[in-house]
Amino acid sequence: MAVLTAVFAALLHALTPFPAAAAADAGAGAAPGGAPADWAARPGGGAGDRDARPYVYLEGTPGTALQDRLAVTNSGRAPLTVRLRGDGRAGAWARFAEDTVTVPPRTRAEVPLALTVPPAATPGDASGELVATGRGAEVRVPVRVRIGGPTLAALTVEDVEIVGGAIRYALVNRGNALLRPRLAVRVEGVFGTLLDRPERPLPLELAPGRRVERTEPWPDAPALDAVTVRLRVVAEGGARDEAEASETYVPAAGGGLLLVGGVAALASRAYRKRRTGRGAPRPPEPSEPPEAGAPPGTGASHRGPDPDHRPLAQAGARP
Numbered sequence: 125m126a127v128l129t130a131v132f133a134a135l136l137h138a139l140t141p142f143p144a145a146a147a148a149d150a151g152a153g154a155a156p157g158g159a160p161a162d163w164a165a166r167p168g169g170g171a172g173d174r175d176a177r178p179y180v181y182l183e184g185t186p187g188t189a190l191q192d193r194l195a196v197t198n199s200g201r202a203p204l205t206v207r208l209r210g211d212g213r214a215g216a217w218a219r220f221a222e223d224t225v226t227v228p229p230r231t232r233a234e235v236p237l238a239l240t241v242p243p244a245a246t247p248g249d250a251s252g253e254l255v256a257t258g259r260g261a262e263v264r265v266p267v268r269v270r271i272g273g274p275t276l277a278a279l280t281v282e283d284v285e286i287v288g289g290a291i292r293y294a295l296v297n298r299g300n301a302l303l304r305p306r307l308a309v310r311v312e313g314v315f316g317t318l319l320d321r322p323e324r325p326l327p328l329e330l331a332p333g334r335r336v337e338r339t340e341p342w343p344d345a346p347a348l349d350a351v352t353v354r355l356r357v358v359a360e361g362g363a364r365d366e367a368e369a370s371e372t373y374v375p376a377a378g379g380g381l382l383l384v385g386g387v388a389a390l391a392s393r394a395y396r397k398r399r400t401g402r403g404a405p406r407p408p409e410p411s412e413p414p415e416a417g418a419p420p421g422t423g424a425s426h427r428g429p430d431p432d433h434r435p436l437a438q439a440g441a442r443p
Contacts, residue, residue: 162200165256168193168234179266206258215252247273248300277361
């Protein structure tokens with residue numbers, strides 16, 4: 125059956141010689157080492173470069189079986205055997221007439237395929253690839269499927285954080301439509317705006333349900349500041365979301381220790397000064413003046429001779 129299918133496909137387009145330039149067609153494979161391969165794969169239906177489709181595009185409702193063809197061109201002088209398979213969400217829905225096909229020399233064969241949209245598929249866009257492998261090379265042909273029904277464009281920005289000289293974040297397609305997001309970045313510090321990047325398209329297509337982690341470079345982060353990063357993402361269909369994260373930048377540990385040490389030294393010096401002021405001796409209080417008419421030496425501070433300190437000559441003398 126494999127041989128009959130290949131022969132049928134070849135006869136359908138005749139055994140027509142192809143120039144060596146056919147290897148430069150869109151979708152041409154590359155052999156190991158980077159050398160161009162002498163075969164190519166692309167969407168069927170076109171006889172030349174002007175008629176070639178950039179990808180396989182199909183439309184249908186859930187449960188519909190859609191038909192198309194994959195063209196394999198063998199510009200070499202020996203038969204080419206390729207293996208065919210689908211990859212990705214929409215690619216997994218594709219089934220080829222034969223998974224392995226042999227193409228005669230200098231011949232283009234178109235292999236029929238059927239793509240069945242699952243009955244429970246969500247309306248919107250689905251993408252994938254058709255993969256052809258042969259002679260040590262691999263060619264991937266994109267597949268786009270538009271599933272009929274109401275569409276919803278929705279996305280979220282998640283897990284925003286500042287790590288080193290970069291801003292990390294994740295984009296998640298929460299709807300059922302293929303999105304091409306655009307990003308704007310703004311960073312505010314204590315003393316004003318530090319970064320203001322206007323809205324620009326991101327180099328990715330976000331399929332429904334897909335999550336992508338990305339990094340936004342920020343090499344000019346401050347050494348000392350408290351900042352707030354705000355990300356705004358928009359896409360076609362009215363999809364939009366915003367998220368933010370905050371970070372505080374402080375000097376290196378050495379500088380911080382010097383600062384803390386200087387403050388501690390000043391505080392210790394002030395404490396010792398207060399302790400020294402409290403411990404200083406006070407000057408003696410002046411004695412009260414004697415009352416009028418009192419004999420000398422009978423002031424408030426004079427209490428007379430202590431009997432226990434009388435001269436030795438008077439000790440034991442009678443009064």
